[in-house]
Amino acid sequence: MPIALTKGLDQKCCDCGIALYKKEITGELGGWFIDYAEHEEGEVHLKFCSGCWERIKEIMNRDQGDAILKRKELEREGAKHTIAQIEAFSDEDLSDIDFRTPDNTGVGM
Numbered sequence: 001m002p003i004a005l006t007k008g009l010d011q012k013c014c015d016c017g018i019a020l021y022k023k024e025i026t027g028e029l030g031g032w033f034i035d036y037a038e039h040e041e042g043e044v045h046l047k048f049c050s051g052c053w054e055r056i057k058e059i060m061n062r063d064q065g066d067a068i069l070k071r072k073e074l075e076r077e078g079a080k081h082t083i084a085q086i087e088a089f090s091d092e093d094l095s096d097i098d099f100r101t102p103d104n105t106g107v108g109m
């Protein structure tokens, strides 16, 4: 059954994919991109819902030390999934993954 288009609901979040009214767009990113896998380049203009935009801003504001720590935590001995696998999981899948460290504090490497 085809989905009826709702007037004004013609935008979408480029992260979670939800349809948005223009007034619901909370953040935008634009510029030049390179897709190394597909050997393509071009211009992009991405729009985001409020939840995704807040998450993107939080990630952009983290320092590189936090990023390295996150990677080491995922790669440490005993990790059952690669970063690519974890990023492909839905939130529901992630609730089943045990991210605790061996001492169960969730901290350390």
Ligand SMILES: [Zn+2]
Residues within 6 Å of the ligand: 013, 014, 015, 016, 017, 018, 048, 049, 050, 051, 052, 053
């Ligand atoms: Zn979103």
